[in-house]
Amino acid sequence: MRIKNTIKIVFLLAFSLQISSCSNDFLEEVTYGEVDPSEMTKPANVERAIISVYSVLNGQIDGASNAYNSPDSNFSFGDITSDDSYKGGGGTGDQNNIHQMEIYNENATTVDIERKWMALYEGVKRSNEAMRLLNASPDFEASLKVKRMAELRFLRGHFYFELKKIYNHIPYIDETATTVADYAKSNTTFSSDEIWTKIETDFQEAYANLPETQSELGRPTKIAAKAYLAKCYLFESKWQLAYDATTEIMSSNYGLLTDFQQVFLPENDNNKEIIFAVQHSVNDGQPSNYNGSIGDRLTAPGGPFYSQYGFHRPSQNLVNAFKTDASGLPVENNINVVASDNVDPRLDITVGRPGIPYKDLGILYQDTWARDLATYGEFSPKKRIVSAKSAYYVKVWPYVNALNYYIIRYAEVVLWRAEAAVEIGKLEEARILVNQIRNRAANTAFVKTLDGSANAANYTIAPYTTVWTSKVVAKTAVHLETRLETAMEGHRFFNLVRWGEADTVLNAYLLIEKARRTHLTNAVFIKGKNEYFPIPQRYIDGLPIGMVTQNNGY
Template sequence: MKKNHYIISGAVLLAIGITASCKKSFLELTPNGQFLESNYYANPQQALTALVAAYDPMVTETGGLDNTYIDPLGPLNSASDDCFAGGGGSSDIPAWQAINNYTMGPSVGPQGGFWATNFQGVNRADVLLEKLAKVPGLDEATLKRYTAEAHFLRAHYYFDLVRLFKNVPLILTSLQVNDVYKQPQATPEAVYAQIEADLTAAVNDLPTTVPASENGRVTQGAATALLGKVYLYEKKWAQAASTLEKVNGTPGGTSTYGYKLQTNFGDIFSPKNKFNSESIFELVHSGMQNYTWSNWNQFKSNVYVQMVGPRSFNGPIYYAGGYGFNPITPQLVSAMKGDPRYPYTIANIDSLTKATKTSYNESYQGTGYYIEKYAPKVANIVTTGVTDLNWPNDYIEIRLADTYLMEAEALVQAGTNTGRATDLLNAVRARVKLAPVAATLDNIYKERRLELATEGHRWFDLVRTGQAPTALAFKGFKAGTNEILPIPLTETLNGTQVKQNPGY
């Protein structure tokens, strides 16, 4: 049996390993062992635990069967013109360095973590969809909801896979181990069609809202927003606009789903303001798990927060240290100078240390500027476990300002209702007291960069809009190759059907 491949078969072992606790939100998880699939799905509680397991790959910071993975924001920010890889030196997390300077190859880069994490999620969703209808005692309403969530999750994982790799196997059933390696790559069009089908199937059976005890579970709004985003990536402009309009409602107002722009931009990212009115799909990170270094590949806290803090910051205020990853590029600093969002996005550590007589060690590729949105602030320290490993900051993967700007872009591309596109764009600007501007593609792209900087969207935006070769030339980006990642080397060895991406 080939042991090194990352597509994990659920027909052999259902590696749930987690349960939900009534004292925590839905996705604040606790390790709880493994279960043979043949003995599982015997009651509704086991079905719920399996559902939580299907969410799990999205929120496990060091998961993905790849010790260089850590968090998806790390490599995505490193690949963009927002950040450098940084850290302690040129060999610190080689995967991040490789995507930062575009020296990736089949065996070097972050692709192993992305591939493993997302296919693990696909597999768990596949198993769930096969098993749910046979669970004794599962009532019809709960069955519909769990099934809808599984469809959303499979779509979510495949959307990441097709954007990152383009050419991936389309696996819709659980497989025996020997069959895993026989799966050919599907066309991107087939993968996108399946993503659309899954999200369309999910929407109507999802709740419009969830109670606080279920925060992190997908809702109708989240599925609709993701479907609109998928249409945008496919350049189906009219469908993207009409779908996102359902999420956005009246620009600047409160949508049907209850979404509304936060009054204060900085409040969006506070761990004390989780699941705020702007949050559409939020990944939960708990600071109360008491994690230590022995919990590697289990963390549901936000380890990325520790990663991006200034190295060895020495002072009684502001920041509780850090490892110096993803320092901000001069390009982003220049773009944001004078913008009201600057102090909530970028931390000028050089100026801070001079003004407060504190100190820090500049990181590799350091510029003196660091990520503020996810900074390890003293005010957010949790007093359980190792501080470095127990940061409570959530990650809002889809938020309302993002969907406003996506709809505005789709409307301009479609050449329809440019008045609404203008209103959407300027609602985002008005929130931070910026003057209105015309709804042109250039203005929308600029606004996306300033509004969403360091949130993991920039690299995808540059690639999908064709701006990457120019914007990332200073990092060594190669047009026609680096728009996608290499397939992990282990996925192409020993007679598998998977072929390496062009240029790698």
């Protein structure tokens, strides 16, 4: 049984019908359900409307159990499209839509492109509707109204941030929208800078009015809003603003856990490293456990303990990136790791490798666990997989778990500050910040052999001791540390895009990886096109001709 002292996220059918119908080409009329409109502004019903916004954070917006096409973790959008992982599954025909994304051949009708857009705009719409109800509620307690409005601004900011980084040119609709026509907007009404300003404004307003702490875990705090604002600045390359925004976070009650492996245990959810997360729970009365990690249900690694879906498979390139030299510093030669190599200890916390114990299951991971070994290789995800022995894992369909998805964790903020510090010329501060992350990895509990008598591999990691005087050297180190620390968490592709490195890094990756994995034979990343995903054709077709401009190249 998974019990959390968190905001209760339950899909309330009667109430959701009146505020959330948005499935027919994203423009369906608002349908009122069982709750009389005159009752809608009562505080209890307004609270239900707010909860309905939280309930779609995990990407599940209907009863079809296919949130894996709109996952909160972005495993398909942020990892499979990068050099960190392959699609996996039962060959290229299994979820071929994701295979097309992996080889940069997606189009405006790809189901994931549509589902993700739909899920995120469902979040926007619910946010707007809840804001309108909250503003119209005469009996809602005044100070609580301010806090709840700040939460809604934060949540809407999140949904729009995701839309911006995925689709770039997006329609913007705020809480003044009351009709279907209000949601039929062009995606070129506002410039990119104007959209960013609107997103920033939501987080600024959230920061101004959110409390330092929340009694119900899962609701955002003041520091969460500041962190998201810092992330916006980072994506806009506003380096000084990003650096300044991290200052308050660095001196807050948030911080690094001492053990990297402990961060990703569901019993440690909402620990001091987690600044904001999607709250997952199982066995909570929700039909089909849709409050669990429903978007990641295809990532189970197979073998004797897990279902054989086998998606989200770490790449050989990622595994090689964890190699270190005798002094414990990274070796970037992309030569396949062998047993005698020194490796960063985070490797065997992040990736399932043959001959290395898997979680606490008392068994060595075998390459035979890997579904379609010939196509996708021998590795499996591990970091965000919950032990099959855990009460937080559901051993029957839909095979979900209660590990939260961490949208922002403190380690990322440390690396954001390091990145901004490099850009504004504070190279030594950046080195010190990166070393905080590396020292935590060095002090973590290493994966042991089955009998516990020795380390499972040659784990060697150390901080950078040479003073950084070159911006190029410093930037390279920060970018690599970001990859190693956040691998398989859905961030890699978006980082490469905002760094302006996607075309060079991914095409260099493909040049070598095609010889390892023939399913990538036709993959090519096109600069100026593949940095963003296409606007869904259904949205374009639902509006007058010429009202929506498709992204470049699609």
